[in-house]
Amino acid sequence: MFNLGSTPIDIVLDDAVPDISATQQVRLEQQSLKPGGLIAGAYYRGYLGATSAIGRWNGQHYRFVVWVQDKGTAKLKGARHVLESGIGDAFAPFEQVQVEKEKQINDFDLATTR
Numbered sequence: 001m002f003n004l005g006s007t008p009i010d011i012v013l014d015d016a017v018p019d020i021s022a023t024q025q026v027r028l029e030q031q032s033l034k035p036g037g038l039i040a041g042a043y044y045r046g047y048l049g050a051t052s053a054i055g056r057w058n059g060q061h062y063r064f065v066v067w068v069q070d071k072g073t074a075k076l077k078g079a080r081h082v083l084e085s086g087i088g089d090a091f092a093p094f095e096q097v098q099v100e101k102e103k104q105i106n107d108f109d110l111a112t113t114r
């Protein structure tokens with residue numbers, strides 16, 4: 001896998017997310033798992049923008065629910081698949097993973113987080 005260029009300065013900037021270049025965006029799109037091959041309810045490691053993250057796939061709504069850091073607090077955020085058009089955050093999944101119990105996303109949150 002490739003490195004999107006996260007640096008220590010990104011951490012210092014209070015949860016600032018580095019911009020993705022057009023080239024990096026194309027690589028994310030080309031290398032991500034396709035929506036049709038994803039398993040509903042499964043967890044995937046990938047990138048939410050330029051940030052490494054783990055998301056759970058909602059196959060009914062064609063969306064991911066992802067844990068993100070917001071001002072030092074973990075919260076859930078909905079994101080479209082990187083190959084789907086639309087407004088808002090996009091998640092690029094690269095591999096299916098198992099998640100520890102305390103980091104799992106329950107079915108209610110999977111269905112209601114936008």
